[in-house]
Amino acid sequence: TQLLEQSPQFLSIQEGENLTVYCNSSSVFSSLQWYRQEPGEGPVLLVTVVTGGEVKKLKRLTFQFGDARKDSSLHITAAQPGDTGLYLCAGSGAGSYQLTFGKGTKLSVIP
Amino acid sequence: DVKVTQSSRYLVKRTGEKVFLECVQDMDHENMFWYRQDPGLGLRLIYFSYDVKMKEKGDIPEGYSVSREKKERFSLILESASTNQTSMYLCASRGVTDHYEQYFGPGTRLTVT
Numbered sequence: 001t002q003l004l005e006q007s008p009q010f011l012s013i014q015e016g017e018n019l020t021v022y023c024n025s026s027s028v029f030s031s032l033q034w035y036r037q038e039p040g041e042g043p044v045l046l047v048t049v050v051t052g053g054e055v056k057k058l059k060r061l062t063f064q065f066g067d068a069r070k071d072s073s074l075h076i077t078a079a080q081p082g083d084t085g086l087y088l089c090a091g092s093g094a095g096s097y098q099l100t101f102g103k104g105t106k107l108s109v110i111p
Numbered sequence: 112d113v114k115v116t117q118s119s120r121y122l123v124k125r126t127g128e129k130v131f132l133e134c135v136q137d138m139d140h141e142n143m144f145w146y147r148q149d150p151g152l153g154l155r156l157i158y159f160s161y162d163v164k165m166k167e168k169g170d171i172p173e174g175y176s177v178s179r180e181k182k183e184r185f186s187l188i189l190e191s192a193s194t195n196q197t198s199m200y201l202c203a204s205r206g207v208t209d210h211y212e213q214y215f216g217p218g219t220r221l222t223v224t
Binding site for chain 1: 115120142144151152153154156159161167169201203205210211212213214215216217218220
């Protein structure tokens with residue numbers, strides 16, 4: 001069974017601070033996605049990383065896939081209140097229909 | 112943009128009632144999924160369908176069934192609702208050409224009293 005561990009579970013920071021969220025596993029994934037979910041809504045796809053060592057940027061968000069494709073990180077620069085939400089990582093093994101989800105990091109950015 | 116819609120945002124049902132949750136996607140995706148999301152437990156897969164009339168059990172299928180008669184529509188059925196099925200239910204779809212990305216609907220918050 002593939003597992004994804006996310007840390008930290010909760011994060012409360014002031015506007016303008018930087019933060020990093022981690023997603024770790026002992027399993028290799030063929031791809032990994034990051035989602036953001038706002039309260040009462042469904043998760044929204046932010047990015048997919050596929051290649052080991054890959055780095056993708058989405059405005060102030062930087063996503064990295066580990067070289068061995070077992071872990072990933074999300075770094076937010078100069079966090080804003082609009083970044084508040086639940087961040088989920090999800091990975092898929094080769095040929096699998098299913099995604100393995102982490103339990104999420106709940107981020108609160110205080111103005 | 113992919114659009115996944117769910118029939119209700121909020122639903123309140125009584126114990127023992129039969130409950131239907133419907134999901135429709137507009138991107139001609141082959142695969143569709145039903146999850147429930149509970150605090151501390153994350154997203155758990157109930158059922159998924161990889162084609163019309165095809166279904167597979169996920170991690171927690173007990174107490175649920177599904178129906179997929181048309182490609183765009185995937186229904187989740189609670190045969191006899193119980194209070195422990197109070198949860199947020201999320202539908203998702205995926206095309207076979209994507210890197211396994213799933214696109215989610217807005218969710219249905221179901222309360223069983």
